[in-house]
Structures are given as structure tokens and as C-alpha cells.
Amino acid sequence: MNAVTFSDQAMAASAAPTQRKGRLRYHTLIFHATSVLVALLFLAPLVWVVLSSFRSPAESTQPPIPPWPMDGFSISSYDRLENFGQSVLHYSGNSLFVAVGTSMLTIVVSLLAGYGFSRYRFPLKGLAFVLILSTMMIPFQSILTPLFLLLAKMGLQNTLIGLVFIYTTLQLPFSVFMMRNAFDAVPKEIEEAARMDGVKGWRMLVQVMGPLVLPGVVTVGLFAFLNAWNEFLAALVLLTDQSKFTLPVLMTAVQHGRYGSVDWGAVQAGVTLMMIPCMILFLILQRSYIRGLTAGAVK
Amino acid sequence: MTDGLMAVPETPMPTRRRRRRHSQWNGLLFVLPSLLLVTIFFIVPLGMAAWMSLHKWPLMGVPRWVGFDNYERLLTDKSFWSSLWFTIEYTVVITIGLLGVAMALALIVQGQGKAISAYRTIYFLPVVTGFASAALLWVWLSNVDTGLFSPLAQDIGLTEGRVNILANFTPAFWSVIFMVIWKMAGFYMVILMSGLQSIPTDYIEAARIDGAKWSQRFRFIIMPLIRKPFALALILCISGSMLAFDQFYIILSGGPRNQTVTAVYKIFNESFISFRLGYGAALSMVLLVILLALSVIQLTFLSDKGPKK
Numbered sequence: 001m002n003a004v005t006f007s008d009q010a011m012a013a014s015a016a017p018t019q020r021k022g023r024l025r026y027h028t029l030i031f032h033a034t035s036v037l038v039a040l041l042f043l044a045p046l047v048w049v050v051l052s053s054f055r056s057p058a059e060s061t062q063p064p065i066p067p068w069p070m071d072g073f074s075i076s077s078y079d080r081l082e083n084f085g086q087s088v089l090h091y092s093g094n095s096l097f098v099a100v101g102t103s104m105l106t107i108v109v110s111l112l113a114g115y116g117f118s119r120y121r122f123p124l125k126g127l128a129f130v131l132i133l134s135t136m137m138i139p140f141q142s143i144l145t146p147l148f149l150l151l152a153k154m155g156l157q158n159t160l161i162g163l164v165f166i167y168t169t170l171q172l173p174f175s176v177f178m179m180r181n182a183f184d185a186v187p188k189e190i191e192e193a194a195r196m197d198g199v200k201g202w203r204m205l206v207q208v209m210g211p212l213v214l215p216g217v218v219t220v221g222l223f224a225f226l227n228a229w230n231e232f233l234a235a236l237v238l239l240t241d242q243s244k245f246t247l248p249v250l251m252t253a254v255q256h257g258r259y260g261s262v263d264w265g266a267v268q269a270g271v272t273l274m275m276i277p278c279m280i281l282f283l284i285l286q287r288s289y290i291r292g293l294t295a296g297a298v299k
Numbered sequence: 300m301t302d303g304l305m306a307v308p309e310t311p312m313p314t315r316r317r318r319r320r321h322s323q324w325n326g327l328l329f330v331l332p333s334l335l336l337v338t339i340f341f342i343v344p345l346g347m348a349a350w351m352s353l354h355k356w357p358l359m360g361v362p363r364w365v366g367f368d369n370y371e372r373l374l375t376d377k378s379f380w381s382s383l384w385f386t387i388e389y390t391v392v393i394t395i396g397l398l399g400v401a402m403a404l405a406l407i408v409q410g411q412g413k414a415i416s417a418y419r420t421i422y423f424l425p426v427v428t429g430f431a432s433a434a435l436l437w438v439w440l441s442n443v444d445t446g447l448f449s450p451l452a453q454d455i456g457l458t459e460g461r462v463n464i465l466a467n468f469t470p471a472f473w474s475v476i477f478m479v480i481w482k483m484a485g486f487y488m489v490i491l492m493s494g495l496q497s498i499p500t501d502y503i504e505a506a507r508i509d510g511a512k513w514s515q516r517f518r519f520i521i522m523p524l525i526r527k528p529f530a531l532a533l534i535l536c537i538s539g540s541m542l543a544f545d546q547f548y549i550i551l552s553g554g555p556r557n558q559t560v561t562a563v564y565k566i567f568n569e570s571f572i573s574f575r576l577g578y579g580a581a582l583s584m585v586l587l588v589i590l591l592a593l594s595v596i597q598l599t600f601l602s603d604k605g606p607k608k
Contacts, residue, residue, distance in 0.1 A: 032414060035407050039421040045481065046424065048447060049436050063450035113333035120326025128330055135341045137594035139542050141563045142583035145570045146347035147340065169340040172333055230429025232545045233563070237571055248431035252549055255435060264445045267435060274432040282427040286420065289427075293486070294493045 046275065053077050053268035060265030077265035081273075084254050084266070085242050092273065094160060095229055095247040101164040102228035103221040106171045110220055111213070113172075114179025115205055119191075129180075136173040140166075144237055151238060158241045166238070167228045175220040178295060182216030183209065219292040222285050226278055247274050348580045348587075356577035369581035378557075379582060382565040389472075389561065390540040396480050397536055398529075401487035408488065409495040419492075423485035430482070434549035437478040441465055441550065448474070465551060468558045475546050475559075487532045494528030495521065527601065534597040538590055562586050 051067040052060070056074040081088045116122075117129055147166060148157070156162030186209060194208045210217075232248045239245055245253070251270040255262060282289055352369055356362040373379050408419040425433065440447045443463040452458045464470045498521065506516050522529070544563040547553060553560040553568075560568070566586065570579030 031407075035414070035418045038404070038407070039418055042422050042425060042481065042485075045436055045440065046428075048440070061445055063445060064447055065450060065454065109332045109336060112329045116326045116329025120329065122324070122326035122330075125326070125330075128334055131342075132333055132337050135337055137591060138341075138345065138587060139538075139563075139590050140341075141542055141544070141566065142587040142590075143341070143344040143348050144566075145576050145579050145583065146344035146351060148571075149576075150340075150344055150347065165336065166340055169336045172337060176333055226427060226429075230431060232429065232431040232549075233567070237567070248429060251431070251435055255438060255549070264439055264442065267439050271432050271436045271439075275428040275436075278427040278429070279424060282424070283420070290489060293489050 046279075049268050049275075050272050053265070053272045055265065057265060060263075060268070077263075077269040078273075080263055081254070081266045081269050084250065085245070088250075088270075088273070090243070091245055091247050091250045094244060095274075098160050098163050098167065098235075098246055099225045099229040101160070102167040102171065103224040105164060105168045106175050106224035107217055107221045109168065110172060110175035110179045111205075111217065113176045114181075114183050114213070114216075115209065117176070117180045118183035129176075132176050133173045135169075140170055141233065144234065147234075148238060158239060158244055160244060160246075163235060163238060163246075164228075166234060167231060168224070171220075171224045171227065174223065174292075178216050178220050178292065179213065181295065182213040186212045215288060215291065218285060219288040219295075222281065222288055223292055226281065229278065230274075348583055351577050351580035352584050354577040356575075356580070358574040358576065362577065365577070369578050372578065373581055373585065378560070379562075379565055382560045383562050385559065386541055386543065386562045389476075389543060390537055393476055393479055393540050394533065394536045396476060397483055397487055398491075398532060400480050400484045401491055401532065404484055404488040405491035405495055409492050419488075422488055425482045426485040428482070430545040431549060433478060433482045434546045437474065437546075438465075438550045441471075441474050466555060468555055471551055471555060472559065475550055478550070479546060483536075487536060490528050490532045490535075491525060494525030498524045530597075530600040534593065534600065538593050538597075541586075541590060541593070 048064055048067045051069070052064045054073045054075065055064075055069040055077070056071055057076050057080070059070060060077055078088070085091070113132070117125065151157045151159075151162045151166075154162070156165070190212070191204065191208065194204060199208055230248065231246075232252075235246045235249050236252070239249060242253075247270065251267065251274065254266050254270055257263065351362070353364065353366060354362040355365045355368070404422050408415055408422065439445070441449075441464045443449045443461050443465070448464055449458075449461040453461050462470070464474050502520055502524070503516060506520050511519070542563050543561050544567065547559045547561050547564055548567075551559045553564055562582075563586070566579050566582045569575050569582060
């Protein structure tokens with residue numbers, strides 16, 4: 001037994017350099033082949049819908065095999081989307097307003113709160129922080145009915161502003177937590193040095209601290225934008241006036257069709273319209289996005 | 300003399316105290332907007348939901364106090380319990396599927412290099428599209444006449460003729476499962492990946508030298524060391540799936556034969572289709588308690604001590 005293993009080892013040792021290299025190369029090849037195959041599977045639905053949305057009206061009633069337009073690129077699917085309610089630009093504007101509004105308000109509110117929680121001591125501070133974070137544990141779906149009544153009472157029913165307030169509130173636990181950590185990471189010495197130079201109050205927050213916590217601000221704003229742009233249930237419940245619809249709500253109306261037939265070309269165009277901005281934002285700000293995600297995982 | 304000595308500390312004292320009190324107020328001012336938002340748009344509605352659940356509350360007209368009638372009624376409401384049961388079934392299936400796929404993806408993308416970071420980006424891309432857009436995309440792909448899946452299956456000879464995926468429960472359910480895995484796997488991949496990357500390579504290397512097989516290294520070194528990110532992914536996945544709505548509303552409209560109505564969908568139907576707001580609120584409270592219990596379990600799992608061993 002011993003002898004066998006010894007000789008095996010000896011043989012392995014002498015053959016090691018070339019054989020191991022060969023096996024390693026083979027492994028790498030298998031690894032990348034698998035990874036690329038999986039990548040193609042993940043990309044396929046996205047590629048399929050984007051390409052299909054440029055097919056002609058006649059083609060758009062056919063199965064998308066192959067997905068690309070056979071008789072020339074056509075934007076007629078996007079044109080037909082114009083005919084649902086008001087123009088699709090109007091609904092994109094609604095979505096953009098809600099997403100930008102939510103991300104702006106979230107940035108301002110969480111920047112202030114993060115600064116307050118990081119740099120000041122005040123009574124019940126711990127309780128206030130826990131209160132904000134604990135809303136994460138309660139599903140907002142369970143308070144949708146009262147929110148509906150509350151907005152009506154405040155005269156905010158059917159308004160995009162009302163939606164902005166709700167989305168911002170939903171973003172707060174994550175955002176306040178992010179911003180407090182961002183401020184905590186800034187050394188106190190920087191603030192003190194600036195104070196010696198006579199910087200005070202708002203200028204301290206905006207001019208001195210602002211640039212230092214910018215990565216946190218980008219992350220918080222990005223998450224708020226994407227979540228507000230994509231949110232469906234609250235928009236479906238709280239917006240009953242068709243002219244106020246955001247894109248996801250509009251698209252479910254398109255999907256249910258008119259006169260019993262569904263315009264799948266328009267659905268493809270709408271889906272493309274909803275997906276592309278998110279993907280572009282993500283590709284540009286990938287680092288901020290992943291930072292936000294892992295901040296939760298590490299903690 | 301004594302007066303003079305006493306007077307020295309007295310002068311700076313009030314200003315310092317005043318400044319401290321001043322700065323205390325400032326801190327509260329900074330935090331105030333967030334507290335206001337959370338109070339108005341979260342705490343108050345939460346209280347209202349509890350209050351409403353004790354009423355018969357039509358959309359129009361005067362709400363009437365009914366005590367615990369709504370809760371008594373939901374105990375015998377078969378459609379609610381079946382929706383809750385379906386939600387749990389869905390949660391179990393999707394959690395196993397998602398975390399399995401995410402783990403495999405995380406093992407692929409944990410390394411360094413240009414190609415690997417490209418894979419990472421691509422696997423993650425569907426995550427940033429919304430659930431509504433992904434569901435709309437899927438409802439088209441699953442369509443029997445103009446979609447992709449049925450015609451493709453027919454073309455490559457998998458099925459004879461076109462099969463309507465969305466007409467029967469089993470294929471419809473699995474179509475949704477595939478969609479959610481496609482859309483969400485990248486999210487859990489990143490969480491698990493951050494765990495994998497924090498394992499010192501020495502550990503793995505040492506085990507390799509000691510002759511541990513790949514499966515042994517995975518089971519005895521990798522899994523215990525990523526316990527925390529894994530628990531986080533698990534809990535996020537469970538609590539997210541328990542609240543599923545978009546995909547079942549958009550792809551299946553709760554069909555076929557109301558078999559895919561989830562708990563949130565049921566609440567939506569009661570509150571905003573039938574306008575039984577009080578009863579909907581009672582159902583919401585039940586869901587809330589379930590999710591709260593899940594969160595408490597999450598906290599015990601994620602606390603440093605971990606669950607009792």
C-alpha cells in the first residue's frame with residue numbers, strides 16, 4: 001500500500017507541471033463556457049423584448065422567432081402606444097416625476113436625518129432611530145387601505161405628490177441607515193478644522209460634509225429612483241384617474257387590451273420603455289448600487 | 300473672596316448649557332422631517348388599520364363598529380386560508396429555487412477578472428427591471444399565440460401543437476417561478492457573493508492541502524462561514540415572497556380558477572375590488588403579524604450570537 005502511494009506521488013510530482021497546467025486550462029474553459037451560456041440565458045428575455053418591439057404591426061402578431069424584425073425596423077409599436085389614453089410621453093412624464101421627486105425628497109430628508117443621528121445628541125435619539133428602522137419590518141401592503149383614506153383626507157388622492165410622499169417614507173429606513181453610516185465614516189477632525197475656519201450651520205453640511213458623503217447620497221438616490229419608477233401595487237391602488245397613471249399601471253391597462261384583443265407590439269414597446277432607463281442607470285452607477293446592496297449584507 | 304471664586308465658574312456655565320441645549324434642539328430639527336414622514340405615512344395608517352379592522356367599513360357611508368366580527372369571519376373564510384396556503388407553497392418553492400440558483404451564480408462570480416465582472420453585471424441586470432415590467436414581459440413570452448415558449452416548444456418538437464402554458468395551474472405556476480428566478484437570482488447572488496469573498500483563501504487552501512474534496516470544502520468550510528449572509532438572503536427571500544403580488548396579478552390575474560391568489564392579492568380584492576375595507580384591514584393585520592414574526596426570527600438569526608445551538 002505504502003509503496004503504491006509513494007510511487008503514485010512520485011509520478012504525480014514528475015508529471016505535475018504540464019499535466020496540471022493542462023487540466024487547469026481545461027477547467028477554465030469549462031468554467032467560462034458555462035458562465036457564458038448562463039449569461040446568454042439571463043440576457044435572452046431582455047434582448048428578445050427589445051428587438052421584438054421594433055417589428056412591424058403585421059409581424060408583432062407572430063411568435064418572435066427570430067426576435068429581430070424581418071421586414072425592416074419599425075417604430076409602429078411605439079406609435080400605437082401613443083393611442084392609449086393620453087400620449088405615452090405624458091405617462092412617462094408621470095413616472096419620471098414620481099421617480100425624480102421620490103429620489104430628491106429621499107436624499108434631502110435622509111441627508112438631514114443621517115447628519116442629525118450621526119453628529120448630535122438629543123433626547124430619545126435611540127428611540128427615534130429604531131422607530132424609523134423598524135418600519136422596515138412591517139409590510140406596507142398591510143397599510144394600503146388606510147393610506148388610501150388618509151391621502152383622500154389630505155386632499156392628495158389621485159396625485160403624484162401623494163405617491164412621492166409614500167414612496168419616500170418607504171425608502172427612509174434604508175436611506176437613513178445608509179446616510180448615518182456615511183456621516184459616521186467622516187472623521188470629526190475635518191468638521192473641527194472647518195469650524196476653525198469659521199464654517200458654520202448649513203454651509204458645514206452642504207459645502208464641507210456634502211462632498212464627503214456624496215457616494216452615500218448617490219446610492220440612496222439611485223435606490224429611491226429605481227424603486228419609485230418600478231413600484232406597482234401602491235400606484236395601482238392610489239391612482240384611479242387615468243391621466244395620473246404611471247407606466248406600470250398604464251401598461252397593465254394596455255395588456256388587458258381593448259375590444260378583447262391585446263396589442264402585444266405595444267406591450268413589448270412599453271416593457272422596453274420601462275426597462276431601458278433602469279438598466280442604463282444601473283450600468284452607469286453599478287458601483288453605488290452594489291455598495292447599497294452589500295451594506296445591508298455586511299451589517 | 301469666596302464670592303469672587305464662585306463667580307468665576309458661574310459666567311461660562313449658562314452659555315455652555317444654553318449651547319448644549321441649543322445643539323440638542325438642532326439635532327432634533329435635522330431628524331424631524333424623517334420622523335414626520337414616518338409618523339404621518341406609516342405610524343398613523345398602522346393605527347388606522349388596526350382601528351378599521353374592528354369596523355364594517357364600506358367605501359361610501361358610515362363605518363360601523365363590529366368588534367372582532369371581522370376576525371371571527373376570517374377564521375372560517377376558506378378563500379383567505381387557501382390564498383395564505385398558496386402563498387406559503389409559493390414561498391417554499393421560490394426560496395429553494397432562488398437560493399440554489401443564486402448560490403451557483405455566486406460561486407461563478409466570486410472571483411476577480413474582467414470576464415467575471417461582466418458575468419456579474421449580466422446576471423444582475425434583470426434585478427433592476429421592475430417586477431411589473433418583468434411580469435409584463437413574461438405574460439407576452441408565455442402567450443400561446445404570439446409568445447415565445449409555446450411556439451418554440453412546438454418548433455423544436457417538444458410538444459405537439461401549441462400548449463397554453465397559462466391555462467393550467469402547474470405550467471402557469473412554474474412559468475412564474477422561472478420568471479422570478481430569472482429576475483431575482485442576481486440580487487441574492489450579490490449577497491451570497493459578499494459572504495464568499497470575505498472567506499480568507501488560506502482556509503480553502505489549507506483544506507485543499509489536507510485533501511478535502513470540493514463537496515466537503517463547500518459543506519464544512521464555505522457554508523458555515525457564510526451563515527450570516529445566507530440567513531439574510533433566506534429571510535429577505537421569505538418575507539419578500541410572502542408579499543408577492545405583481546407577478547400573479549399581471550401574469551395570471553389570480554387564475555386559472557383563482558388558484559394563484561396570494562395573500563396580498565386577496566387583501567387587494569377585498570379592499571379595492573369588493574370595497575370591504577374593514578375586512579381587508581383585518582386580513583392585513585393577520586399578514587402583518589405573520590411578517591412581524593418572521594422579522595423577529597430574522598433578528599435572532601442575524602444577531603451575533605445566532606440561534607441557540
